[in-house]
Amino acid sequence: MGRVRDALLAFYDAHKRELPWREGVSAYATWVSEIMLQQTRVETVVPYFHAFMRKFPTALALADASSDDVLAAWSGLGYYRRARMLHAGAKVVVRDHGGEVPHTREALLELPGVGRYTAGAIASIAFGQEAPLVDGNVVRVLSRVFGIDRELSPQDDELWSLAQALVRGPRPGDLNQAIMELGATVCTKDAPACQDCGLSRWCEARRLGKQAVWPRLPRKKAPRKVAMEALLVERRGELLLCRRREEGLFGGLWEPPMVERSMGDRRDASELFAEVLGCPVEVSGVASVVRHVLTHRELTVTVRPGCLGAPDAMTCAGPYQAARFASRDALSTLGVSRLSRKVLESGAEIAEKKPRRGKLR
Numbered sequence: 001m002g003r004v005r006d007a008l009l010a011f012y013d014a015h016k017r018e019l020p021w022r023e024g025v026s027a028y029a030t031w032v033s034e035i036m037l038q039q040t041r042v043e044t045v046v047p048y049f050h051a052f053m054r055k056f057p058t059a060l061a062l063a064d065a066s067s068d069d070v071l072a073a074w075s076g077l078g079y080y081r082r083a084r085m086l087h088a089g090a091k092v093v094v095r096d097h098g099g100e101v102p103h104t105r106e107a108l109l110e111l112p113g114v115g116r117y118t119a120g121a122i123a124s125i126a127f128g129q130e131a132p133l134v135d136g137n138v139v140r141v142l143s144r145v146f147g148i149d150r151e152l153s154p155q156d157d158e159l160w161s162l163a164q165a166l167v168r169g170p171r172p173g174d175l176n177q178a179i180m181e182l183g184a185t186v187c188t189k190d191a192p193a194c195q196d197c198g199l200s201r202w203c204e205a206r207r208l209g210k211q212a213v214w215p216r217l218p219r220k221k222a223p224r225k226v227a228m229e230a231l232l233v234e235r236r237g238e239l240l241l242c243r244r245r246e247e248g249l250f251g252g253l254w255e256p257p258m259v260e261r262s263m264g265d266r267r268d269a270s271e272l273f274a275e276v277l278g279c280p281v282e283v284s285g286v287a288s289v290v291r292h293v294l295t296h297r298e299l300t301v302t303v304r305p306g307c308l309g310a311p312d313a314m315t316c317a318g319p320y321q322a323a324r325f326a327s328r329d330a331l332s333t334l335g336v337s338r339l340s341r342k343v344l345e346s347g348a349e350i351a352e353k354k355p356r357r358g359k360l361r
């Protein structure tokens with residue numbers, strides 16, 4: 001274990017990437033970066049991290065921000081529940097910890113959205129504690145080095161025990177980052193560079209030629225195909241947007257009204273929209289069809305221009321809690337998903353349809 005540890009730290013010292021959250025490490029910056037990095041590539045995260053830290057430089061600033069401001073800063077990064085939980089976590093930090101991110105793994109685990117991976121990352125990287133962590137990269141490196149020949153996930157107890165044994169000793173934060181860095185840049189999924197790897201002398205996968213076999217991971221389910229309808233209503237140059245309820249997919253984000261069309265549902269699109277908007281809707285044709293892939297769903301969205309028959313009667317049922325008309329410029333101040341941007345861009349040229357006055361809730 002000691003030699004593996006030394007080799008990991010030597011690798012990290014020689015090859016670690018310069019990343020913004022590694023400069024002048026703070027617990028808050030580590031927290032933000034670790035949440036952003038979940039399920040998301042480093043290159044994608046870097047510009048979001050810079051912008052987010054400029055806008056919300058402290059937990060206090062984040063706690064004080066509106067939900068729209070936070071989701072606007074997260075727009076396009078995906079997995080928006082992470083942003084809502086980070087926001088909620090900042091409020092707890094201000095309320096219960098005087099605005100300082102707590103130091104212990106146990107206290108960190110009490111924060112919304114902080115599981116044992118994130119708690120381990122903050123405790124080890126920001127506070128130098130011997131706290132382990134396991135993510136997808138760690139699963140890959142440990143399974144190969146120690147030759148674990150069974151189905152694994154980041155929740156696996158044996159992996160957490162190995163990570164705990166490795167992190168004991170000097171520089172626990174660097175050690176944790178070293179394993180993840182090795183997994184991201186050398187011990188990659190499809191092309192591990194064993195000839196350049198400082199762990200190769202002790203690596204079971206290398207010795208047995210099992211790099212392509214380990215880690216054994218659960219087979220992923222094919223994404224579910226989902227048909228959707230989107231409604232574009234434009235009035236005096238502004239677009240109708242609805243805000244999704246906080247819970248669920250895209251919670252808290254603004255989007256043109258969208259409804260899922262279940263298989264066999266033959267109703268007109270106008271009927272489907274009338275159901276969620278609570279007022280008559282008239283649609284005219286198809287502006288475009290947008291395809292969008294999420295982790296578990298493959299969406300095909302039929303985008304239709306249309307107008308509202310009685311905006312005053314709108315009640316926003318189903319997944320929506322509010323509605324408003326917004327200019328295209330205002331979109332940058334609201335949380336809007338990448339899917340919604342695609343839908344809005346695809347229908348950017350729609351004509352204004354039968355404008356009527358009416359106050360929206």
Ligand code: SF4
Nearest residue numbers: 187192194197200203
């Ligand atoms: S020797 Fe190869 S398989 Fe083993 S840890 Fe290094 S890169 Fe991964």
